[in-house]
Amino acid sequence: MANGLPDSGGNRANGRAPSEGAVPVGADRELPVLDLEPGRPAPVRERADAARNRMRVLKAAEKLFAETDARHVTMDEIAKAAGVGRATLYRRYPDPASIATALLDEHERQVQEHILSGPPPLGPGASPADRLAAFHVAMTDLLERHLHLVLGAETGSARFGTGAYRFWRLHVRMLLTEAGVPDPDAMTDAVLAPLAPEVYQFQRHTLGLSQARVTEALVWSARRLAGHDPGRA
Amino acid sequence: MANGLPDSGGNRANGRAPSEGAVPVGADRELPVLDLEPGRPAPVRERADAARNRMRVLKAAEKLFAETDARHVTMDEIAKAAGVGRATLYRRYPDPASIATALLDEHERQVQEHILSGPPPLGPGASPADRLAAFHVAMTDLLERHLHLVLGAETGSARFGTGAYRFWRLHVRMLLTEAGVPDPDAMTDAVLAPLAPEVYQFQRHTLGLSQARVTEALVWSARRLAGHDPGRA
DNA sequence: CGAGAACCGGACATGGTGTCCATATGGCTG
DNA sequence: CAGCCATATGGACACCATGTCCGGTTCTCG
Numbered sequence: 001m002a003n004g005l006p007d008s009g010g011n012r013a014n015g016r017a018p019s020e021g022a023v024p025v026g027a028d029r030e031l032p033v034l035d036l037e038p039g040r041p042a043p044v045r046e047r048a049d050a051a052r053n054r055m056r057v058l059k060a061a062e063k064l065f066a067e068t069d070a071r072h073v074t075m076d077e078i079a080k081a082a083g084v085g086r087a088t089l090y091r092r093y094p095d096p097a098s099i100a101t102a103l104l105d106e107h108e109r110q111v112q113e114h115i116l117s118g119p120p121p122l123g124p125g126a127s128p129a130d131r132l133a134a135f136h137v138a139m140t141d142l143l144e145r146h147l148h149l150v151l152g153a154e155t156g157s158a159r160f161g162t163g164a165y166r167f168w169r170l171h172v173r174m175l176l177t178e179a180g181v182p183d184p185d186a187m188t189d190a191v192l193a194p195l196a197p198e199v200y201q202f203q204r205h206t207l208g209l210s211q212a213r214v215t216e217a218l219v220w221s222a223r224r225l226a227g228h229d230p231g232r233a
Numbered sequence: 234m235a236n237g238l239p240d241s242g243g244n245r246a247n248g249r250a251p252s253e254g255a256v257p258v259g260a261d262r263e264l265p266v267l268d269l270e271p272g273r274p275a276p277v278r279e280r281a282d283a284a285r286n287r288m289r290v291l292k293a294a295e296k297l298f299a300e301t302d303a304r305h306v307t308m309d310e311i312a313k314a315a316g317v318g319r320a321t322l323y324r325r326y327p328d329p330a331s332i333a334t335a336l337l338d339e340h341e342r343q344v345q346e347h348i349l350s351g352p353p354p355l356g357p358g359a360s361p362a363d364r365l366a367a368f369h370v371a372m373t374d375l376l377e378r379h380l381h382l383v384l385g386a387e388t389g390s391a392r393f394g395t396g397a398y399r400f401w402r403l404h405v406r407m408l409l410t411e412a413g414v415p416d417p418d419a420m421t422d423a424v425l426a427p428l429a430p431e432v433y434q435f436q437r438h439t440l441g442l443s444q445a446r447v448t449e450a451l452v453w454s455a456r457r458l459a460g461h462d463p464g465r466a
Numbered sequence: 467c468g469a470g471a472a473c474c475g476g477a478c479a480t481g482g483t484g485t486c487c488a489t490a491t492g493g494c495t496g
Numbered sequence: 497c498a499g500c501c502a503t504a505t506g507g508a509c510a511c512c513a514t515g516t517c518c519g520g521t522t523c524t525c526g
Contacts, residue, residue: 047523048524049472053473075513075515076512076513079475085474085476086476086515087473087475087516087517088475157304157431157434157435160431183453186442186447189427189432189436193429194423196426198393199423199429203419203422213416217416217423224457225457280491280492281492281493283503307482309481317505319484319507320504320507324505327484
């Protein structure tokens with residue numbers, strides 16, 4: 001997975017607000033995430049040792065996020081596990097969340113591409129209700145497979161600063177608009193809210209619900225909200 | 234507000250899970266929150282200086298939560314602002330969240346009482362759809378008035394450990410069941426998710442939506458989900 | 467093959483956490 | 497009313513995590 005130079009260029013600047021304003025570092029890339037250039041060869045050619053270390057870091061972080069509570073993974077631990085110094089880590093990533101984001105990036109991008117140009121019902125062509133339902137299926141699938149990373153990357157309010165969230169938001173807003181839902185701007189975040197990683201974790205692991213039940217509940221609710229409405233109030 | 238000895242007895246033990254299991258301190262009180270005994274006079278009589286200090290702490294914390302980002306309020310700041318030592322704070326509250334919880338407690342309790350025995354549509358007597366709609370109105374009202382406290386108390390996954398959440402969950406689950414919604418256990422948390430303080434804050438202050446729009450979107454969606462369904466799938 | 471740039475990681479300063487213990491204070495009893 | 501004991505108090509301590517800096521090392525290009 002971490003073989004396609006996932007972040008050599010500048011995709012760590014995807015919008016997490018560290019604390020108060022003050023644009024982090026490289027505030028180019030205004031696009032949500034989405035920047036479909038398969039393999040641009042990095043601005044100045046990455047040094048071999050740097051690449052090797054980045055891979056080690058990514059691999060170690062992946063492991064840590066998976067094996068321990070992703071929300072309490074620390075830069076120190078990652079550095080130790082990867083066998084590099086902390087400063088080396090900070091050179092590339094400002095915090096654990098951005099490492100999780102880097103690991104998550106390609107998976108999210110994949111879903112995004114399917115949404116934009118894949119086959120229906122996830123891609124264009126189906127009815128808004130069907131697309132919204134398919135979106136929920138895809139998202140719960142993503143959550144199920146990479147929950148630890150999502151917990152590491154998009155917890156709490158950080159979620160809303162993510163480039164990924166901007167993308168999901170745009171998409172859902174469009175679907176709700178097409179479906180004729182009253183106030184799409186206000187509805188969108190309500191529709192997206194159950195996909196917060198904390199909610200999914202609570203349902204799956206505290207409540208013990210199966211993935212299928214969670215997914216089906218969301219699908220049902222998607223259809224109910226965006227489906228043809230035979231005379232609503 | 235903080236005049237009725239809001240927490241002299243033992244309501245700080247309302248279920249926040251600090252990190253990993255290990256029941257905090259006073260694991261009596263298994264009830265959600267709800268413990269309607271107007272003014273039981275505290276186990277052993279609280280010392281006067283203790284009472285005075287607790288009031289000072291509560292007042293200072295309230296101010297801090299309101300004036301600065303509630304999620305970054307620290308025990309140190311509260312102690313300094315209240316003019317007491319840190320250890321004094323720790324004696325009563327394990328972390329800032331539990332202080333926010335204490336401040337929030339009576340407001341939430343009030344809503345809970347209205348739900349249990351107030352007039353319809355919030356209280357018993359109305360249709361499930363109407364009650365769910367009224368619930369959302371009451372909740373957004375609570376969020377609007379005390380967002381800073383909720384952000385301090387129920388952020389991220391902490392929300393789910395709260396006694397309050399258990400109560401809301403029970404109530405919504407019942408309404409959804411009555412309304413004939415398919416899998417209430419899975420639906421409930423999806424319905425509750427948009428009421429997470431981070432979501433509300435994002436809608437109100439990042440997006441700039443009015444309270445009315447947010448509320449109405451939730452009300453619409455509540456009716457849509459729990460309303461009479463002319464032949465659902 | 468050598469010079470310069472990029473990278474590395476140990477060390478430092480800072481700030482928050484949670485706990486301990488000697489001291490001060492309040493409430494009860496004789 | 498005085499004295500005692502339990503409780504409350506807060507300064508100090510040890511720990512952990514964060515970010516940053518700088519001297520030394522390693523790579524790449526000419």
